[in-house]
Amino acid sequence: MSVHYQPMPFTYKRGAFVILGSILYALSVNIFLTPLKLYAGGIVGLAQLIKTLGFSHVSFDLAGMINLALNIPLFILAYKAMNKRMFFLTILSVAIQTFVFSLAPIPAHPLLDDKLANILIAGLLGGAGCGIVLTNGGSAGGLDLLGVYLTEHFENFSVGIMNLSFNAVLYTICAILFNLGTAIY
Numbered sequence: 001m002s003v004h005y006q007p008m009p010f011t012y013k014r015g016a017f018v019i020l021g022s023i024l025y026a027l028s029v030n031i032f033l034t035p036l037k038l039y040a041g042g043i044v045g046l047a048q049l050i051k052t053l054g055f056s057h058v059s060f061d062l063a064g065m066i067n068l069a070l071n072i073p074l075f076i077l078a079y080k081a082m083n084k085r086m087f088f089l090t091i092l093s094v095a096i097q098t099f100v101f102s103l104a105p106i107p108a109h110p111l112l113d114d115k116l117a118n119i120l121i122a123g124l125l126g127g128a129g130c131g132i133v134l135t136n137g138g139s140a141g142g143l144d145l146l147g148v149y150l151t152e153h154f155e156n157f158s159v160g161i162m163n164l165s166f167n168a169v170l171y172t173i174c175a176i177l178f179n180l181g182t183a184i185y
Helices: 013-035 042-054 063-078 086-103 113-136 145-155 160-177 181-185
Strands: none
Touching: 013 042, 013 086, 013 113, 042 063, 042 086, 042 160, 063 086, 063 145, 145 160, 160 181
């Protein structure tokens, strides 16, 4: 049985908050994780991994464009399952993320000397950004889109288990390709 809720009305204020949350999320990755050569979870982490493996020689960060490309088929899947306001706000979020991932400068060195502090700040800012997007009627795209689609099509589907499983595979690949420390952090 799927759960339906009354969608929030669109307002420019909600749109502005979706933009703000998307910027926070993308900056948390670019400023705090990427200089450490660490990977975010979900589709963004997969985009970072693909960039590292095949496009690290490009002069700007292609992770944003790869993230956008990976989200397009997910948008197509989720289109019928999402209300149109959420769909629009999610497209807005992914577009802003793409812009920030691609154009925001990535520091050559971590901002803080403590690796764990960088990771905690990235988690706090990224989580706050995604939370702002969600509480204003959108989503950050990626696995959220896949979760919306699968929830509509499978009665006992768990978005949490899907996210954990996807990230377990992503970080296992990171452990094999790079080292266990990269995967653990």
